[in-house]
Amino acid sequence: MKATTADPGTRPEIRKDGGDVLRRWWTSEGNEFAGRNLALIGVLVVLVALGVLTRPDLYGDPEWVRNNIFTILQQASAIGVVTVGMTFVIIGGGIDLSVGAIMALAGVWATTVATQSFGAGGMIFTAIAVGVGTGLVNGLLISYGRLVPFIATLAMMVAARGLAASISGKQTQISGNATINGIASTEILGVPLLVVILVVVVAAGWVLLNRTTFGRRTVAVGGNPEAARLAGINVRWHTLLLYALSGLCCGIGALMLTAQANSAQAAMANLYELDAIAAAIIGGTLLSGGRGTIVGALFGVLVFSTITNLFAINNLTTESQNMIKGGIIVAAVLIQQFRFGSLTKLFSRKP
């Protein structure tokens, strides 16, 4: 068996040959990567084909098709950015249940009257600072306070929603800032700015994971923290950085969502943590850490937003949509478990 499917602790070594794309594609490692992503692309094609078959009237209009592609991508943008951060955390052996709540807190704080008086710059700074700040608190509690990630981020989830409700006075905070609201309608060379942001974040995440020491360390820490420590990696510090990175993504995502809704609310980004975890897992990230791909996570998000779109154009109910979503999550994780080892891995989370 090759290093890719062996003990996760030895996995970082295989990243050294990362430049040889063609060879990777055809090696067993390459096939895993290509296989999974091809499967997801296949799912996307099937979903789009279902759309074409069920609503040929809509898909017959090229202008509508172009709009629809951007609609799907825009709907995927904020959750996609958050999923990139989540993927890093999960590869690093953790989990972040607080992303939706952090987005709500960052969005609400950025849209308070006091913050808005500083203009778009102040709002952007606040959202990012709140995201990174809360991410750091998560990281501190987990790496230095030795709390289990599940508990620490669960506590943050509850606390951040509470703080968001308190700051907003439980009212919807309208964003009167044209620059921030304009993020949702600006296009760059015909491509919506939100989609550009998503692509940039995904590209940055891919480079960070696959082409830097930080990425190799993330895989090492998630695969086998003890081996990583013995190899000279400061596991605690690295874990702290991973949660800060997730918080940063939440801050960016909060701004995108605020721009789209022209406002923020304490109940904003409800259950985004579950969507982000599901997308990462479907994209091939191992829930127990040590393995994962950014591009796969993006496909995971796209599958969800394409399903939502397909159901909307066919006027089907939320219930059926949720049931199908559930089925896809189960199927994806089952395939992954049969492929990469025993089901017990799912339940043996490392701290």
Added chain:
Amino acid sequence: MIQDASRRRLLFGGAMVGAGALLAACTSNEQGPSTAQTKGPEGDNANAAPGKAVTIGFSAPAADHGWMAAITNNAKAQAAAYSDVTFNSVEAGADAAAQRAALDTLISQKPDAIVMLPHDGKELTASGLKAMQAGIPVINLDRAFTQALAYRVMIKGDNYGMGVSAGNYVVAQMKAKGVTNPVIGEIAGIDSLELTQERSQGFKDALAAAGFTVANRRAAEFTVDSGQREATNLLQALPKIDALWNHDDDQGVGVLAAVSQANRTEFIMVGGAGSKAAIEAIQADNTVLKATVTYSPSMASSAISLARLVAQGRGLSDLVELAVPKDITLASETITKENAANYLQLGF
């Protein structure tokens, strides 16, 4: 060494949380109710004259939604307007079990009346019965109990009527425009809630009376971002529409954002509940939002007034009956540009 570092960093973390809370306090946007959502004891209203001093207990779910926040604020402000009322509010927490526990504490304190907005009327009926059996009259606010024995007075909004009002407005507008086969969209709230189902049913029935149907219906989550998401999908599914009903003005902020991002202006939109932002948008008349149907949180103020009268053994002075009636269902009114000025003060 590690211990030291760990303690230091934890202290740092704690300090950050503290600083966050402090900053939050400085930037908080808490708002009180507008004075028109409560009624002071002025004028020649016979019921306004101070009577026996009474204590009114109050419990509503803690929610991060504007409407629910207004409910609690209104109740508090209305109680404060009476010199003979002591207001005793208990936090209901996050779910039905927490509210039940809070109500047990409240019942043991023996207030003269309890105003209760239950998480779910079905789940809290037992608590209503318990209070009534302890001799405390219960004013059931908005979400109906399943047993008549569980409450003395019920005052609630009319969810079905909301749908009917929205439907009637859409029908009237379509007829005025001469549209015979309109494409109508609907953005509902949380689908699993009975109130959402009632609203949709009312809308459907009112449209059916004119031979119209809903072409596409998306359920959102009463939040702005879910409203934006579902509206975007709905607009994508219906390249041309004539009318759109959105159940909730809070999520309507997101719906309107989606409409403007899609550059769509060909239809009329009706809102729901009557938020201040929605009424102002209707007045300004520069968006697709042309009307909203009321579901006012001022009902909490009325519930406090009714609780006071029940506890003091008085009736409603305009009615012939000597006691307060058992059931009061508010009408869902339609706010348009023409009457928006009258309703602006009721917006929350």
